[in-house]
Amino acid sequence: PQAREETCWSLDDFDVGRPLGKGKFGNVFISREKKTKRIIALKVLFKTQLLQLGVSHQLKREIEIQYHLRHPNILTLYGYFHDDKRVFVILDYASRGELFNVLQSQPGHKVSEVIAARFVRQLANALKYCHSKGVIHRDIKPENLLLDSKLNLKLADFGWSVVADHSKRHTLCGTMDYLAPEMVSNQPHDFNVDIWAIGILLFEMLVGYAPFANQTGDKLIARIKECKIYIPQSVSDGASRLINAIIKKEPQERLPLAEIMTHPWIQDMFPREE
Numbered sequence: 001p002q003a004r005e006e007t008c009w010s011l012d013d014f015d016v017g018r019p020l021g022k023g024k025f026g027n028v029f030i031s032r033e034k035k036t037k038r039i040i041a042l043k044v045l046f047k048t049q050l051l052q053l054g055v056s057h058q059l060k061r062e063i064e065i066q067y068h069l070r071h072p073n074i075l076t077l078y079g080y081f082h083d084d085k086r087v088f089v090i091l092d093y094a095s096r097g098e099l100f101n102v103l104q105s106q107p108g109h110k111v112s113e114v115i116a117a118r119f120v121r122q123l124a125n126a127l128k129y130c131h132s133k134g135v136i137h138r139d140i141k142p143e144n145l146l147l148d149s150k151l152n153l154k155l156a157d158f159g160w161s162v163v164a165d166h167s168k169r170h171t172l173c174g175t176m177d178y179l180a181p182e183m184v185s186n187q188p189h190d191f192n193v194d195i196w197a198i199g200i201l202l203f204e205m206l207v208g209y210a211p212f213a214n215q216t217g218d219k220l221i222a223r224i225k226e227c228k229i230y231i232p233q234s235v236s237d238g239a240s241r242l243i244n245a246i247i248k249k250e251p252q253e254r255l256p257l258a259e260i261m262t263h264p265w266i267q268d269m270f271p272r273e274e
């Protein structure tokens, strides 16, 4: 069979520029690939830390997962290479950086309902694609949502994502009728964790802080379990209805992606598509 073209990269292929962000595992640098002059983002991770924290398998899984994901609202991972001390991940460059910093720079740390609806629809698009491939992101937050020069949202950092183990379900599906409720619902991390995150994100983009923010420890856990959120009057009825339809304690009760994308509030925020 046709071998997939495997370009073998090394640090010599790149001019490394300023840091774009600093993470606990390593930093990201704007860089230019010498031959094509293409601008990319180079994430540098230190092997010692990956080994110390026992997350090397997670990085391998992230690279494997991202290798199969190609979508306009997912930050592309082009490849990786390593030297004796570091692992380098070659990523799309998102020139407007993290949504986190965009929100921080706005008055009240919030955006308009039109912008919020745009980002929710693009994120739902990215997740519809991921979930259709059995990939659950599991770490959706403003730090992992990047923006390109055209204000298109790019879902990034699949370091905590998993591929839902359909295998177990397939072996069981012949005899689903006999499965106890806790068995069929016992998907520790099912796709609905990503749906929940869309609700939290929408709340934060419109209110300026997350619904359970400035709670700590067990109070925070209790608040999340109680699942009671207070949506300020400043938020429109349509947006409030969508937030309340997503932030549900029961995973299965959360509004499915398809219904988020076609929700009346989302539709109203987009001028009639020509």
Ligand SMILES: Cn1ncc2ncnc(NCCc3cnc(NC(=O)Nc4cccc(C(F)(F)F)c4)s3)c21
Pocket (backbone or CB within 6 Å): 020, 021, 025, 028, 041, 043, 045, 050, 055, 056, 057, 058, 059, 060, 062, 075, 091, 092, 093, 094, 095, 096, 097, 098, 146, 156, 157, 158, 159, 160
């Ligand atoms: C800030 N910024 N501004 C512009 C811009 N343009 C592109 N990218 C940026 N930032 C990088 C975004 C990322 C994408 N994928 C990531 N992946 C990751 O960080 N993976 C990862 C980390 C630590 C440990 C593990 C492990 F081992 F646990 F799995 C996995 S980070 C940009």
